[in-house]
Amino acid sequence: MNTALRRVIFFIALLALWEISYRLNLHLEFTPVRSFPNVLGVLEQLYIGFFGEHKILLFAVLTSMKRLIVGFILALIIGTLLGIMLARYKVVDETLGALIIALQSIPSIVWLPLAMIWFGRNDMAIIFIMVIGGTWSMALNTRMGFKNVQPLLIKAAQTMGYSGFPLFRKVMFPASIPYALTGARLAWAFNWRALIAAELLATGGLGHTLQYAADFFNMNLVVAIMVIISILGIIADQLFFQRVEKRVLTRWGLERA
C-alpha cells in the first residue's frame, strides 16, 4: 500500500467517524446540536462562501491573502537587511541582536493594542503585526546563513580577485540562501498565525469571518474556515517551500538528490 492510498483511507475514516459522532449527538444530545459541526454542513458553508450570493469566504480569502503577501514580503526584506547588518557588524550583533532575540519571544499579537492606537483598526495595523511576527526569525536565520558561509569558499574567491561588495554578492549571499529559506518558511508560518489573530479583532479577512461565525453560532462556518486555512497552508508549504527547499538543498550539496 502506498503513502497516498494510506492517507486517503485515513481521511475517509476520519470523516466517517466525525459524521457518526454527529449523528449520535443528534439523537442523544451530549451537547447542543447547533454547536456540533458536520461534514455536509461544512461543505455547504464552503459552497455558499465561494459560489453563493455574497461569496463571503472568497472575499475573506482574497483580503487575507493580500495582507499576507504584503506582510510576508515586508518581513522578508526587513529581516534580510537586519540579518545582514547583524552578520556584518559585531557591534550591531551585540546590541540589536540581543534585542531581536528578546522580541522574538513575544507573540506578535501582543503588539495589537499598540498597533491599533498607532494605525487604527485597518490594514496597516494588521500588516504591522505580521511584519513584527515574521521579521525576527528571518533576521536571525539570515544572520546564521552569513555566519556559516564556508571560510574556504571565501578564501578561494579572494584568490580569484574578489573582495568587498562583489565578494558579498557573488559568494556570501548565494551561500546563505539555504538558511534564508528556512527563515522565510518560519516567517510565513508566523505571518499566518499573526494574521488570523489580528483579524479576529480587526475588520475583513478570514479571521474576521471566523469571529462573525462565532457570533452567529455557525460552527460549520468555523470548521469551513479551518479547512480553508489548512488547504492554503498545504499549498504554500508543499507546492512552494518544500519544492524550492529540495532544489536548493540538493544543488547546494546539503542533501543527496
Added chain:
Amino acid sequence: MELELKDVSKTFDKDGQPYQVFSDVTLSVPSGQFVSLLGPSGCGKSTLLNIVAGLEEATTGQVLLNGQPITGPGPDRGVVFQEPALMPWLNVLENVTFALKALGKEEREERAINYLKLVHLSKFIKAYPHELSGGMRQRVAIARALAMDPHILLMDEPFGALDEQTRMMLHKELLAIWSQTKKTILFVTHNIREAVQLSDRIVLMGTRPGRIIKVFEVHLPRPRLATDPEVARLEEEIMDLLGVEIEKVMKEEMGDEYGAEKGHLLHRTSSLVGD
C-alpha cells in the same frame, strides 16, 4: 627568477604565547619549475603556501613574485586547495568563468571551455558540483585556477582527500597539464612518493621549529616508477630525514610514553611513502 622568499618567518599567538610556525625560510623558484614543499604536519608548509597566496601575512621577511612584494591575494596566483572549494550553486562552466570576471561574457566562456577541455571535463560543463566525483571536482578546481592564466599555480595537498587510483590518474593529468602550460607550480604535500614522482625540486621541511632541512634537485626522467632503484633511493633518503622529524613530533605528543612506543616508529614512517 619567478618567486623569491627571503628569510620568511611566521609567528602567531597561541593562548597568549607567541608560537613560531617556521623561521628563516629562504627559497627561490624559477619560472616553469615544479617545486614541492614536503614535510610532516605542523612544519608550516601550508602556512607558507598561504603566505605566497596572500591569504596570510609573513611576520618577517620578504616574499616577491617577479620582483614585486606580495600584499594580498590576487589572480596572478592560482590556488588549488585540498577541498575543491567550488561554488555549489554554479555549474561547472560557471565555476570556471567565476574566476574570469575581468573578461567579457563570450571570451570568458570560450576560455573556460578551453581549460575544461584541458582537464577532460568538456562533457560536464552543465553539471553541478554535487553531481561530480571528488576527482572531477578537483579537476574543475584546477581548470578554474589555470583559466586565470596565473604566473604560478599554488597547490595545497590538492589530491590529499582522494583515493589512491584517482590520485595516480590526476598525477598523470597534472604532469601533462604542466608540460603543456609551462606553469610554475608550488605543490604542498606530506606524501613522499607524490613529491618524488612529480617534482623538479623537493623542499624538505622539518618541524619544531619549522624550517627547511634540505632541498633535493630531482633530475630523473618522468614517468618515475616506484620500482626504479634511483627513485627508491631518493624516497629512502627523504624518509630517513623525515623519520627524525616525526620522532620529534611523537615525542612531544606522547611525552613519557614515547620510549615504550619507539619500536613502532619505523613501521609508522613507512606509511608515509604511499599513503
